[in-house]
Amino acid sequence: MGKQGLSERDICTKYITPAIQQAGWDIQTQVREEYSVSDGRIMVRGRLHTRARPRRADYVLCFQRNQPIAVIEAKDAGHSLSHGMQQAQAYAEKLDVPFAISSNGSGFLFADPHGLVFDQAETELTLDELPGPEVLWCGYRRWKGLDDETRPVVEQPFYDDGSGRAPRYYQMVAINRTVEAIARGQNRLLLVMATGTGKTYTAFQLIWRLWKSRRKQRILFLADRNILVDQTKSGDFRPFGAAMTKITKRKVEKSFEIYLSLYQAVTGSEEEQNIYRQFSPDFFDLVVIDECHRGSAAEDSAWRSILEYFNGATHIGLTATPKETTEVSNIHYFGEPIYTYSLKQGIDDGYLAPYKVIRVDLDRDLQGWRPNEGQTDIHGELIEDRIYNQRDFDRNLILTQRTKRVARTVTDYLAQTDPMQKTIVFCENIDHAKWMRKELVNLNPQQVARNHKYIMRITGDEQVGKAELDHFIDPEEPYPVIAVTSKLMTTGVDARTCKLIVLDQNIRSMTEFKQIIGRGTRIDEAHNKFWFTILDFRKATELFADPKFDGDPEKVYVPTDNDPLLPPDNEDDDTGNSDDSSEGGSNPSDDDTIVDPPESPYGGGDEPPGGVGESPSKYIVDDVSVSVLGQRVQYLGPDGKLITEELTDYTQKTVKAHYATLNDFLRRWEESERKQAVLDELAEQGVFWEELMAEVEKHLGDAPDPFDAIVHIVYDQPALTRRQRATKARQSDYFTRFEGQARAVLDALLDKYADSGVTIIEDTKVLNLAPLDQLGTPVELAQAFGGKSAYQQAVKGLEARIYAG
Known part of the structure; x- marks a missing residue:
């Protein structure tokens, strides 16, 4: 059989692989076949999902494992030599390499647009003319501006424990770019990677390479949540072993090389509390700042002194959400991100879970509420006469029926889907979280009787609830199921199996919104977590339409007189508290464990409603009815935009996809052994029976049958009540x-x-x-x-x- 009859895989085996080996490439260590550049985007409809076909580069040529230089795309002999070139170039761009190569088994087409190896942009080569690793590595280093002095650093291998775990392509690119930049002498770097894409693992690998090459010998890793430090130490950073320690308030050991610490553990208001000053300013030569959009972003932060003190060290900022306001800037301090991997990219590649949005509109939220003349609250306090709107609710005014309605909607959703799915309910503040927990407990008596930890309030002031946080995020622990919170769980909580995020919080910060959405973006195939639902009661998901949600941040920072725009190597304005980290700081303690402090009961780091120094005025009203005016289901489209469908429209489309005509539906209904089987089939497609029947009940005045909800809403037939x-x-x-x-x-x-x-x-x-x-x-x-x-x-x-x- 000639080449024309061979498959693409046969062409690779018989012709391309031997040519690669003949050129001097080690198949085991320098050649990655079928290299993944996408797991395949997950698409959601109803309660089902499917994956697009994964994308694989046929060959990735590496100087050494995880340091790619070139991509080869193979085609069968029925295609021209150049047929795979555009695909190879697309993969080369993703992998940040300069060389793209196409082959059909008869030779190679070598793309070298920068003239690093050949004099022309594309050159045809015979099978025995493929350049070897030293030639391409030399060309790669020229392209990156890496001289011979950088080789010990950039050629330091990644950590490999033999388990087969390796960085994903975007992690590899982020690590290589950062290591290369430091090797060239850059000292302020920013990595932007969406929540759930493995920032900590990326940080470990780049620290490992810098440490092993002795380019950086003493390293400080800073986070602003105790749980982040502990997770890092026992998780991704474990291979550092005895070389690693956690800085505490109790003592300072200077015999280690890798130091993990909370910002709060090394700073304080009093000079003697600033433990970091027990280290000399040149003690650390690398400081890595995790979640740098939070504690280290503000110019006037109390934590800024750490970075100023260790100003001579290289500083690497890690964030999912670069902060850019007139007062705060990551980019001003660190410079433009050296690499960005966004939520949209992660979802497109199938490494992050997509989301479905259910927007719930409550009548009082849309219409507002005004008290009657002389009306008092449940405590007899005269209610100020004005119109109260959604931003007032649960801050200045508590409508207890509103809390009940939200809790009922959440409970109904869980009952219709899976009552044991991990759920985070984000409330306006601690008081609101207390009310919400109580209502959810009362609406789920059977679940709570089975285990009282079914619903837990996890806020900064609640030690019992905070103690359950580790259990909530542990995929193997069934309880707690529902975590009611305000600010504590917005960042740093690796809740891989969280399938439902409830938003009953006025979210005005894009940074905070992106962090909250990030609680659901992790995929956990072992526990059937491929996507998640956002149940939105406060219009927060309108922020998805903001170009800044997944775009480049606009630089609007205005430096103050005492903070001039200095070259990145000298400027230092990125420490301290931010407006979305009200639970992040803590007072110094002599304990080894630094605890997160109570959050403000007013939420969001805001002052009490009455203003600074005034007593808060929060009315509680329990006789104002609240109802759901409408619901709409939104899905993430291929372009990253939400596709909006009213519940009734979605039901019509879904049912008619199965039963095109009324007769088709009637025939299936009549023939089914159990009517419940038909209802279950449609429920699997996301048909929400309770809401649909409630919609029909408004017109009938009594409870309809699900059958009537379908024939009325989908086929426009008269409906009857069950009676x-x-x-x-x-x-x-x-x-x-x-x-x-x-x-x-x-x-x-x-x-x-x-x-x-x-x-x-x-x-x-x-x-x-x-x-x-x-x-x-x-x-x-x-x-x-x-x-x-x-x-x-x-x-x-x-x-x-x-x-x-």
């Missing part, structure tokens, strides 16, 4: 076929249907419930029809009369 259907069935001639005990059973079943719907009468366990249990035992009742099979046929006949005409 109307029960009355029609009882008036049919069907009941004349039965007497005595059997007739009494059917009468009781029809009453059960009117009260609770068709599902209950399809289950034989209904015979154990009152009033049927007073008519006889289940065996006796079935025997009244002639046996179990005859009883089941009688129930099917009853259902047919219920849904007749």
Whole structure:
């Protein structure tokens, strides 16, 4: 068989791989076949998901493992030599390499647009003319501006424990770019990587290479949450072993090389509390600042002194959300990001979970509320006469019925999907979180009775709740299920299995919004977590439409007189508290464990509603009804934009995709052994029965059947209530076929249907419930029809009369 009959894989095996080996490339250490540059985007509809086809580069040529130089895209002999070139160039751009190569087994087309190896942009080569590793590595170093003195640093291998774990392509690019920049002498660097993309693992690998090459010998890793430091020490940084320590308030050891610390552990208001001054200014030669958009971004921060003190060290900032305001700037301090991997890129590549948004509009939120003249709250306090709107609720005014309505909607959603899915409820402040927890507990008595930790308030002031945070984020721990919080869980909480994020908080900070959304973006295939839902009560998800959500931050920082724009190597204005870190700081302590402090009960780092120094005025009103005006489901489209669909529109589209006409649906309904099976099928597609039936009930004045919700909303047919259907069935001639005990059973079943719907009468366990249990035992009742099979046929006949005409 000639080349024309061979598959692409055969071409690789018989021609391309041997040519690569002949050029001097080590197949085991320098050649990566089928290298992943995408796991395939996850697409969500209803409650189902599917993945797009993963993208793989046929060959990635590396100087050494994880240091790519070139990409080869292979095609079969039926294609031209250049057919795979554009694909190879796209992969080369993603992998940050200068050389793209295409082959069909007859030779190579070598793209070298920078003239690093060849004199022309594209050169045709025979199979035995492929350049070897030293030639391409030399060209790569020229392209990156790396001289011979940088080689010990840039050629230092990545950490490899033999487990097969390796950096993903974007982590590899981030690490290589950072190491190369430091090797060239750059001392202020910023890495922007979306939440869930592995910033800490990336930090470990780049620190490992700098440490092992002895370019950086004493390193300080700073975070602003105790849990972040502990997770880092016991997790990604574990290979540093005995060379690593955690700085505490108790003592300072100077015999280590890798130091992990909270900002709070090394700073304080008093000079003697500033432990970092026990180190000489030149002690550390590398400082890595985690979540640098928070504690280290403000010019006037109390934490800024750390970076000023160790000004001679290289500073690397890590963030998912670079902060750019007129007062605060990451970019002003660190310079433009050396690498950015955004949420959109992560979702496109299939490394991050996409989201579905359910926007819930409450009547009082949209219309506002004004008290009657002289109206008082539950404490007898006269309510200030003005219009209260959504921004007032749970800050200046608590409408208890609003909290109940939100809690009911959350509870209903969990009941319809999975009551055990990990959920974070973001509230306006601590007081709001307390109210919300109470309402959720009261609405979930069975779950709470099973385990009182089903719902926990995890806020900065609640030590019992905070102690459960590790259990909440542990995929193997079932409890707590619902975490009610305000600010404490906005960042640094690796909740991989979180499937539901509830937003009942006025979010005005884009940084905070992106951090909150990041709580759900991790994928955990082992626990069937591929996407997550955002249940939004405060219009927060409108921020998705803001270009700044996943775009480049606009530089608007205005330096003060005492903070002139200095060259990046000398300027130092990036420490301290930010407006979205009200739970992040702590007072110095002699304990080894630095604890996060209580957050402001007013939320968001704001002053009390009455102003500085005044008592807060928070009215509590419990007799104002609150209802849901509308819901709409939004999905993430291929372009990263949310596609909005009203609940009824989505239901119409979903049902008609299965049953194009009313007759199709009626036929399926009539033929189904159990009506519940049809309901379950549609529920799997995201049809929300309770909301749909509530919509129809508004017009009917009484509870409809799910059947009527479908035929009315989807097929524009008149709807009946369950009681109307029960009355029609009882008036049919069907009941004349039965007497005595059997007739009494059917009468009781029809009453059960009117009260609770068709599902209950399809289950034989209904015979154990009152009033049927007073008519006889289940065996006796079935025997009244002639046996179990005859009883089941009688129930099917009853259902047919219920849904007749």
